[in-house]
Amino acid sequence: MDMSGGRERLVVIGGDAAGMSAASQARRLRGPDKLEITAFERGRFSSYSACGIPYWVGGDVAERDELIARSPEEHRARGIDLRMGTEVTRIDVAGKRVRARDLASGAESWTPYDKLVIGTGARPIRPDMPGADAPGVHGVQTLDDGQALLDTLARTRGRRAVVVGAGYIGVEMAEAMINRGYEVTVVNRGSEPMSTLDPDMGRLVHAAMEGLGITMVNDAEVTKVLTGPEGGVRAVATEDGEYPADVVILGIGVRPETSLAQAAGLPVGAHGGLLTDLAMRVRGHEDIWAAGDCVEVLNLVSGQEQYVPLGTHANKHGQVVGTNVGGGYATFPGVVGTAVSKVCDLEIARTGLREKDALRVGLRFETVTIESTSRAGYYPGASGMTVKMLAERRTGRLLGVQIVGREGAGKRVDIAAVALTANMTVEQMTALDLGYAPPFSPVWDPVLVAARKAVAKVNSR
Amino acid sequence: MDMSGGRERLVVIGGDAAGMSAASQARRLRGPDKLEITAFERGRFSSYSACGIPYWVGGDVAERDELIARSPEEHRARGIDLRMGTEVTRIDVAGKRVRARDLASGAESWTPYDKLVIGTGARPIRPDMPGADAPGVHGVQTLDDGQALLDTLARTRGRRAVVVGAGYIGVEMAEAMINRGYEVTVVNRGSEPMSTLDPDMGRLVHAAMEGLGITMVNDAEVTKVLTGPEGGVRAVATEDGEYPADVVILGIGVRPETSLAQAAGLPVGAHGGLLTDLAMRVRGHEDIWAAGDCVEVLNLVSGQEQYVPLGTHANKHGQVVGTNVGGGYATFPGVVGTAVSKVCDLEIARTGLREKDALRVGLRFETVTIESTSRAGYYPGASGMTVKMLAERRTGRLLGVQIVGREGAGKRVDIAAVALTANMTVEQMTALDLGYAPPFSPVWDPVLVAARKAVAKVNSR
Numbered sequence: 001m002d003m004s005g006g007r008e009r010l011v012v013i014g015g016d017a018a019g020m021s022a023a024s025q026a027r028r029l030r031g032p033d034k035l036e037i038t039a040f041e042r043g044r045f046s047s048y049s050a051c052g053i054p055y056w057v058g059g060d061v062a063e064r065d066e067l068i069a070r071s072p073e074e075h076r077a078r079g080i081d082l083r084m085g086t087e088v089t090r091i092d093v094a095g096k097r098v099r100a101r102d103l104a105s106g107a108e109s110w111t112p113y114d115k116l117v118i119g120t121g122a123r124p125i126r127p128d129m130p131g132a133d134a135p136g137v138h139g140v141q142t143l144d145d146g147q148a149l150l151d152t153l154a155r156t157r158g159r160r161a162v163v164v165g166a167g168y169i170g171v172e173m174a175e176a177m178i179n180r181g182y183e184v185t186v187v188n189r190g191s192e193p194m195s196t197l198d199p200d201m202g203r204l205v206h207a208a209m210e211g212l213g214i215t216m217v218n219d220a221e222v223t224k225v226l227t228g229p230e231g232g233v234r235a236v237a238t239e240d241g242e243y244p245a246d247v248v249i250l251g252i253g254v255r256p257e258t259s260l261a262q263a264a265g266l267p268v269g270a271h272g273g274l275l276t277d278l279a280m281r282v283r284g285h286e287d288i289w290a291a292g293d294c295v296e297v298l299n300l301v302s303g304q305e306q307y308v309p310l311g312t313h314a315n316k317h318g319q320v321v322g323t324n325v326g327g328g329y330a331t332f333p334g335v336v337g338t339a340v341s342k343v344c345d346l347e348i349a350r351t352g353l354r355e356k357d358a359l360r361v362g363l364r365f366e367t368v369t370i371e372s373t374s375r376a377g378y379y380p381g382a383s384g385m386t387v388k389m390l391a392e393r394r395t396g397r398l399l400g401v402q403i404v405g406r407e408g409a410g411k412r413v414d415i416a417a418v419a420l421t422a423n424m425t426v427e428q429m430t431a432l433d434l435g436y437a438p439p440f441s442p443v444w445d446p447v448l449v450a451a452r453k454a455v456a457k458v459n460s461r
Numbered sequence: 462m463d464m465s466g467g468r469e470r471l472v473v474i475g476g477d478a479a480g481m482s483a484a485s486q487a488r489r490l491r492g493p494d495k496l497e498i499t500a501f502e503r504g505r506f507s508s509y510s511a512c513g514i515p516y517w518v519g520g521d522v523a524e525r526d527e528l529i530a531r532s533p534e535e536h537r538a539r540g541i542d543l544r545m546g547t548e549v550t551r552i553d554v555a556g557k558r559v560r561a562r563d564l565a566s567g568a569e570s571w572t573p574y575d576k577l578v579i580g581t582g583a584r585p586i587r588p589d590m591p592g593a594d595a596p597g598v599h600g601v602q603t604l605d606d607g608q609a610l611l612d613t614l615a616r617t618r619g620r621r622a623v624v625v626g627a628g629y630i631g632v633e634m635a636e637a638m639i640n641r642g643y644e645v646t647v648v649n650r651g652s653e654p655m656s657t658l659d660p661d662m663g664r665l666v667h668a669a670m671e672g673l674g675i676t677m678v679n680d681a682e683v684t685k686v687l688t689g690p691e692g693g694v695r696a697v698a699t700e701d702g703e704y705p706a707d708v709v710i711l712g713i714g715v716r717p718e719t720s721l722a723q724a725a726g727l728p729v730g731a732h733g734g735l736l737t738d739l740a741m742r743v744r745g746h747e748d749i750w751a752a753g754d755c756v757e758v759l760n761l762v763s764g765q766e767q768y769v770p771l772g773t774h775a776n777k778h779g780q781v782v783g784t785n786v787g788g789g790y791a792t793f794p795g796v797v798g799t800a801v802s803k804v805c806d807l808e809i810a811r812t813g814l815r816e817k818d819a820l821r822v823g824l825r826f827e828t829v830t831i832e833s834t835s836r837a838g839y840y841p842g843a844s845g846m847t848v849k850m851l852a853e854r855r856t857g858r859l860l861g862v863q864i865v866g867r868e869g870a871g872k873r874v875d876i877a878a879v880a881l882t883a884n885m886t887v888e889q890m891t892a893l894d895l896g897y898a899p900p901f902s903p904v905w906d907p908v909l910v911a912a913r914k915a916v917a918k919v920n921s922r
Binding site for chain 1: 478510512513516521522527528629633771772773774776777780792793794795796797798799800801802803810812837839840841869871872873874875876878879880882883885889891892893894895896897898899900901902904905906913
C-alpha cells in the first residue's frame with residue numbers, strides 16, 4: 001500500500017449523496033491522522049436531495065438550501081478536502097491517480113490515491129429532437145436545473161405545462177405544476193403512466209391523474225419542441241398532434257454516468273452501470289469502490305443486475321463503501337426493487353417483479369388483484385386501495401407487489417419488501433402479525449388480503 | 462367419524478369474529494350437503510368489531526351497526542344455523558355433544574358434533590372494589606357495553622370522565638372522551654401509560670397525553686368508586702386522593718373466557734387460555750379446535766405462550782380453523798406481538814419483546830433509541846418519531862421495536878414485524894429496500910436509522 005506521510009490517501013469522485021456518504025463514513029471510522037480524504041465535485045452543490053427538486057419547484061419546499069444535507073464547508077470542517085467546481089477527467093488505474101481540472105481556472109493536475117471511490121452519479125436522458133434545447137425546456141436532475149425552471153416559471157405568463165415522461169419524475173413534476181396552478185399535460189411513450197407498474201395498475205394511475213385534472217397522452221413519442229417567434233417554447237409535437245406549452249419539463253429518467261470509468265477500463269453491465277462485488281468494490285479492482293447512481297445492483301428476486309437510481313440506495317451504498325474503505329466491514333446484498341411515489345393524494349408503490357420482469361427471467365407465476373381500504377371500513381378517512389400480488393407457481397414464493405391508493409397505501413409496500421428480502425411464500429405472509437387497529441388497518445391488512453387470495457390461486461393449480 | 466345423514470356435523474361455540482370466521486371459511490370449503498354447521502351465541506350480536514367501540518363512543522363511527530361485519534341473518538343465509546341468545550353450558554367431550562340453553566325460554570338441549578370449534582372469547586377484568594357496579598361505571602368490551610355507556614353520556618350533565626387503565630383500551634377511550642368534549646383523567650396502576658411499551662417509551666406517551674389535555678395519574682390503584690346521593694358515580698378514589706367523575710370507564714383488559722372448556726377438562730396455559738397445536742386444534746383432542754380471545758398463542762420471539770386478545774388474530778385463527786375443519790390445511794405459526802394504537806394524533810406501536818420480556822426468557826440484548834421524522838425533513842408535514850430497538854447480544858438478531866410518534870409512525874412497526882418473523886439481524890435490516898420518496902420517508906427510514914445504530918452497538922461489545 002502506497003502511503004503518503006504515513007497516511008492512506010482516499011480519493012472520491014463526485015460530491016453528492018453516494019460519494020460524500022462514503023467520505024463521511026470513512027472519516028467517522030478513521031481520523032485525519034490515518035486517512036487523507038480528497039473529493040472532487042464538478043458542480044456547485046454537495047450532498048443534496050435531487051428527489052426533493054419536484055417539491056421545491058411545486059412550492060412545498062420554500063428554499064433550495066433546504067435540500068442540501070451538508071454544504072462543502074461542513075464537509076471541510078469534518079476533515080474532507082472537498083474541491084468544488086473541479087472535474088475529474090481521467091482515472092489512471094495502473095498509476096493509481098486521477099487527473100482533475102479546476103473548471104474556473106482550467107488548471108489540471110494529478111492526485112494519487114491508495115483507495116478510490118467512484119460516485120459519478122447519473123446523467124439525464126435528453127431526447128434527440130429539434131427544439132430540445134429551446135428556452136423553456138427543462139430537466140429536473142440538478143439544483144441548477146431546478147433553479148433554471150423556477151426562473152422560467154417566474155418570467156413566463158402562460159400557464160400551460162407539458163411534462164414529457166410519466167415515470168416517477170414525470171408524475172411528481174405533474175403534481176408540482178398542478179400545485180403551481182398550471183394546466184398540465186403529460187406525454188408518455190408507454191401505454192399507461194408509471195411503466196414501473198404492470199399496465200393494469202398503470203391504468204388506475206392514469207384514471208386518477210385525469211381525475212386530478214391532468215391531461216394524459218399515452219402511446220405518444222414527442223418528435224419535436226415547437227418554438228415561438230422569440231425562440232421560446234410554444235408547443236410539443238407528437239406524430240398525432242400538438243400540445244401547446246409555455247414550459248416543457250423533461251422527466252424521462254437517467255443513465256449511469258460512467259464514461260470516465262469506462263475510459264479507464266472499469267467493468268460496466270448491460271445497463272451501463274459499474275459492476276461491483278458485495279462490498280461494492282468494482283469487480284476485479286482491489287482498491288476501487290463505486291456507489292450510487294453510477295452502479296448496477298443485484299435484484300434479489302430476479303437474480304440479475306438492475307439499474308435503480310434512487311437517493312436511498314446511494315446513501316446505503318455510500319455507507320457500505322465508507323465502512324469498507326474506513327477499515328470496517330459491510331456489504332450491500334442487493335435490492336428488491338421498491339419504489340413509492342405520489343401525485344397529489346394518489347400514492348403509487350411497487351416492489352419486486354412486474355409480470356414482464358418475471359417472464360424475462362423464466363419465472364412462472366399467478367397474479368391476484370384485490371380492493372381494500374387503508375383503515376377499518378367504518379373508520380373516518382378509510383380510503384380505497386388496489387393491491388396486486390405476484391406469487392411463483394407451485395412454490396408460492398412472493399415475487400412482487402404493486403399498490404395504488406390514497407393516504408396510507410404507499411408505505412404498505414414495505415411489508416412486501418421485507419417479505420421479499422426474506423424469501424417468504426404468500427402462505428407464510430398470511431400469518432404475518434401486522435399492526436392492527438381501526439384507524440390503521442382493516443382487520444385483515446390489504447397486503448394480507450392479497451396474500452390470502454394468492455394462496456388460494458397457487459393452491460388451485 | 463360419526464356422520465348424521467351423510468353430513469358431518471360442526472358445532473361452533475361463540476358467534477363473534479373467531480367462531481364465525483371459522484364457520485364461514487368451513488362453509489366456503491364444504492357446502493351444506495357435506496357439512497352441517499350449528500353455531501351458538503349467547504349475546505345479541507354476531508361478528509362485530511369490538512375494537513371499533515371506542516370510535517363509536519367517541520363519535521367517529523355514527524352507528525352501532527357499522528361495527529357489525531355480518532348479521533345473524535347473513536350467516537343464516539350462507540347456510541350456518543346460528544342460534545342467538547343461546548348459551549352453551551357444557552361440553553361433553555366423551556359424548557361429543559354440547560348442551561345449550563335458550564336464554565329467553567330457558568329450554569336446554571344437547572347437540573351432537575363431529576367437530577367442535579371453541580370461540581368463547583374473553584371476559585373483561587372487573588376490579589373487585591366498592592362501587593364497581595354503580596350506575597355510570599362502564600366497561601367497553603361488547604356492543605351492549607358501548608350502548609350502555611352512550612346512554613349514560615346522553616343523560617349525564619357533568620363532563621368529567623375518569624378512565625381506569627392506560628393500556629390500548631384506556632388510551633383509546635381517553636381519546637373518545639376528549640373527542641366528546643370531556644375533561645379526562647386516566648388512572649393507571651403502572652409507572653407510565655402503555656405498559657406494553659418499556660417505561661422510557663411510555664414516558665413519551667405520558668407527556669403527549671398531557672399535551673392533549675389529559676390528566677395522567679400513574680402508580681395509582683383505584684380502591685373504590687364513590688357514589689352520590691342518588692347512587693350514581695361521583696368520584697374515583699385511590700390511596701392518594703379522589704378524582705371527581707361523572708362517568709367512569711374501565712379499560713383494564715380482558716382474560717380468556719375458558720370456564721366452559723376448563724370444566725370439560727380441556728388444557729389451558731399459564732394465562733388461562735386454551736392451548737392448541739399449530740393447526741389450532743386443542744392439544745390432545747383430535748376433533749376440537751379453538752380460536753380467538755380464548756386461546757394462548759406462541760410468541761415466535763420469546764418461544765413461549767402469550768395471551769394476545771386482538772381482533773386481527775381472532776380473524777386469522779378463524780380462517781385457519783375453518784380451513785382445517787373444512788377439509789383443507791392451514792396453520793397459525795404464532796405471533797411476534799405487534800400492536801398499534803393512537804390517542805388523538807399520537808401513534809403508538811410495538812412489536813417483539815420489551816426489555817423485561819427479553820430478560821424473562823433469558824435473552825441478553827442491546828437497546829438503542831433514535832429520533833427521526835416521518836417524511837424527509839424538508840417535506841411539509843414531516844413529524845418527529847422515536848424508535849427504540851432491541852437486538853440480541855452477539856448475534857444481533859432483532860428482538861423488538863417500539864415507536865411513538867405522529868402521523869406515519871404507527872404502521873412502520875410492520876417493517877419490524879416482518880423482520881422478526883423472518884428472524885433477521887439488525888445488520889440485515891440496514892440493507893432493507895424500503896419505499897423512499899420525500900413525502901413518505903427520510904432517505905434512511907427511521908426503522909433503518911435505529912437498525913444502523915443497533916449494529917454499531919452490537920459490534921462494539
